[in-house]
Amino acid sequence: MTIGAIGMAAGFILILIGIWGFLNRKNIIGIILAFPVFDTGLNTVIVAIGWMRGRTAPIIDSTVNASDTLSKIVDPVPQALVLTAIVIGVGVTALLLAYAIRIHEKRGTLEIDKLEDIKW
Amino acid sequence: MVRTTVNMLVIIAVSSLFFSLFTAFRPDEKLNDLAAYYAQHTVADTGAANIVTAIVVTYRGLDTLGEVTVLFLSASVVGFMLRRRAGVKHVPAAPNSELFKTAASILAPMILLLGAYIFVNGHLTPGGGFQGGAVVASAALLFFLASPEGHIPHFVINTIESLSGIFYVGVGALGLYFAAGFLDNRILPLGELGTLASAGAIPVIYTLIGMKVGAELSSILVNLRETGGEE
Numbered sequence: 001m002t003i004g005a006i007g008m009a010a011g012f013i014l015i016l017i018g019i020w021g022f023l024n025r026k027n028i029i030g031i032i033l034a035f036p037v038f039d040t041g042l043n044t045v046i047v048a049i050g051w052m053r054g055r056t057a058p059i060i061d062s063t064v065n066a067s068d069t070l071s072k073i074v075d076p077v078p079q080a081l082v083l084t085a086i087v088i089g090v091g092v093t094a095l096l097l098a099y100a101i102r103i104h105e106k107r108g109t110l111e112i113d114k115l116e117d118i119k120w
Numbered sequence: 121m122v123r124t125t126v127n128m129l130v131i132i133a134v135s136s137l138f139f140s141l142f143t144a145f146r147p148d149e150k151l152n153d154l155a156a157y158y159a160q161h162t163v164a165d166t167g168a169a170n171i172v173t174a175i176v177v178t179y180r181g182l183d184t185l186g187e188v189t190v191l192f193l194s195a196s197v198v199g200f201m202l203r204r205r206a207g208v209k210h211v212p213a214a215p216n217s218e219l220f221k222t223a224a225s226i227l228a229p230m231i232l233l234l235g236a237y238i239f240v241n242g243h244l245t246p247g248g249g250f251q252g253g254a255v256v257a258s259a260a261l262l263f264f265l266a267s268p269e270g271h272i273p274h275f276v277i278n279t280i281e282s283l284s285g286i287f288y289v290g291v292g293a294l295g296l297y298f299a300a301g302f303l304d305n306r307i308l309p310l311g312e313l314g315t316l317a318s319a320g321a322i323p324v325i326y327t328l329i330g331m332k333v334g335a336e337l338s339s340i341l342v343n344l345r346e347t348g349g350e351e
Contacts (some may be wrong), residue, residue, distance in 0.1 A: 023130065076159070083250060088191070095342065
């Protein structure tokens with residue numbers, strides 16, 4: 001197993017835990033907290049896709065000169081995309097928690113089994 | 121019971137999908153064309169030592185502006201949903217120990233300083249505006265935990281946030297006149313690679329992003345906190 005493969009496997013497992021949380025939790029806070037787990041797994045997988053054997057972070061310093069970046073660095077694009085995704089994930093989680101607070105104020109419960117009007 | 125079985129089937133289906141993706145994946149041996157372009161041209165184009173920063177702030181700068189806007193939108197909606205309503209009382213929390221309060225008052229400014237360091241050095245180190253902004257907001261969180269009765273006025277947060285947003289777009293617009301396009305960092309001299317005053321406008325833009333993200337995350341914290349209490 002390479003580091004990239006370990007990272008990707010860990011990411012996929014976190015995504016599965018997140019999906020399991022979405023589907024099985026009965027409490028709205030539990031469902032919401034499954035979201036960051038899913039999100040973290042997805043980000044880990046994306047970063048792992050950019051991993052390349054024997055290379056280092058895309059920062060020019062004492063190990064990487066400006067002239068040999070082509071052979072020394074991993075793919076910087078997935079890392080830039082994940083930087084974006086992490087921040088959006090924080091915003092979405094905060095929004096979901098705000099909804100949970102409102103539901104609790106209006107209905108006095110967070111158990112989805114007691115919120116019958118959203119049952120299908 | 122039926123539900124648990126269905127959920128199990130979903131999980132098994134998704135994991136078999138992931139397993140086939142995982143076994144079929146082979147890491148690249150060389151950079152693809154886009155990544156190779158960034159690897160070869162970043163230093164000459166932007167002067168930034170951190171290639172990820174160059175992509176986030178310059179090459180895909182418009183995308184980052186959109187991202188900051190999404191964060192602003194979500195912070196605003198949290199504020200809108202949790203705005204103070206009549207009838208919701210704030211229940212005072214138990215006072216904290218002297219030890220915690222003193223430690224927090226020493227640590228919070230240092231955490232702020234660390235956040236500022238992270239966003240000012242975004243073009244040199246694996247830092248940047250988003251990470252630094254999150255660290256700044258964690259200082260606000262420590263302040264709230266340490267002094268439940270203290271509060272940061274909304275207008276301070278809103279002013280920092282609006283001003284940094286306006287200046288961010290303003291610096292970007294300067295690029296239209298003094299350089300090649302919107303958010304071009306070459307409005308300032310590129311300087312020497314690896315020094316603090318290098319990479320043109322990237323440190324300026326990332327500092328503004330850091331202040332904006334810090335203010336937005338802090339305003340989410342303020343709003344989530346002020347709703348606390350029983351009806």
